[in-house]
Amino acid sequence: MTETWTDHVLARMRSETGRSGNARRRVVEFLGRQDCCVSAQEIHDGVRGAGSRIGVASVYRALEGLDELGLVQRVDLGDGTSRFERIDPRGDHHHHLVCDDCGKVEPFEDLALEEALERVAGGRGYEVAAHDVFLRGACGDCRAA
Amino acid sequence: MTETWTDHVLARMRSETGRSGNARRRVVEFLGRQDCCVSAQEIHDGVRGAGSRIGVASVYRALEGLDELGLVQRVDLGDGTSRFERIDPRGDHHHHLVCDDCGKVEPFEDLALEEALERVAGGRGYEVAAHDVFLRGACGDCRAA
DNA sequence: ACCTCAATGAGAACGGGTATCATTATCGTC
């Protein structure tokens, strides 16, 4: 499944631009291995750590392209840095719980929440392209500590 | 009601710090006049436009203090700048619809949405302190254009 | 192998937000 997303995206980008560079492939492969959102820095470090001399600009360029194609989602948790995560080809998506203490980020899904969001959007004359939801507070571990 | 929030906050800050400066008062008064979120720049420009030589740092300091006291809410729409809006003393709060085309931001409320959020938080062991929701898309005007 | 041009990487530039620090102004005290 992880491989599926990665392969799907690489094929898509190739057919889209006609070219295929090394930097983009590394970014896509890295994102394919993540289960939740990561920052551009983390991607940069991760890829570099694996031995590729990739530039920051290329990371942002790759992410921008992926975003435009709807293959990746920008996640902004309000800490001044953007994070990115792959979009499940089956349309599933999740939101985020953020711990104010330890900074941990974990995903969650909720059907009733999605339905409520649909309803709001519909009743407002808005053509909604995306929605973001995140809850912040103290996670179980930090409450115990 | 606008005056109510402003007065309430000024009194609260005064009792909290024991001091009352000009910059903070101007920021609070400005926020009291807004119906939806504004950026720190907008506050700075707005107050300066009214003739007060206020510094950017003071705006951020005031906002930080108001945030800590729970009198103001940070709103991050993912465009790289934070916005702020006053918190209704009665506990009401709203979320935001953002138009990707014209950048317009408008508030909305939805009870079912709030209930769904409560439920998610409760079932996760999280002590949730705040939640953010925003929908982005094309507003009625931009769809017509 | 060669040519064309998109893709890349290094580093400069940009901008929101924060930290620093000398100056100002508020409040309690006399």
Add this chain to the structure above:
DNA sequence: GACGATAATGATACCCGTTCTCATTGAGGT
């Protein structure tokens, strides 16, 4: 009302994530 202690303020330097610039590289077609 003047005075002293000290919080608040404003100008500016700084930090860091992101974007821009541009010379170089390398992929794909011929």
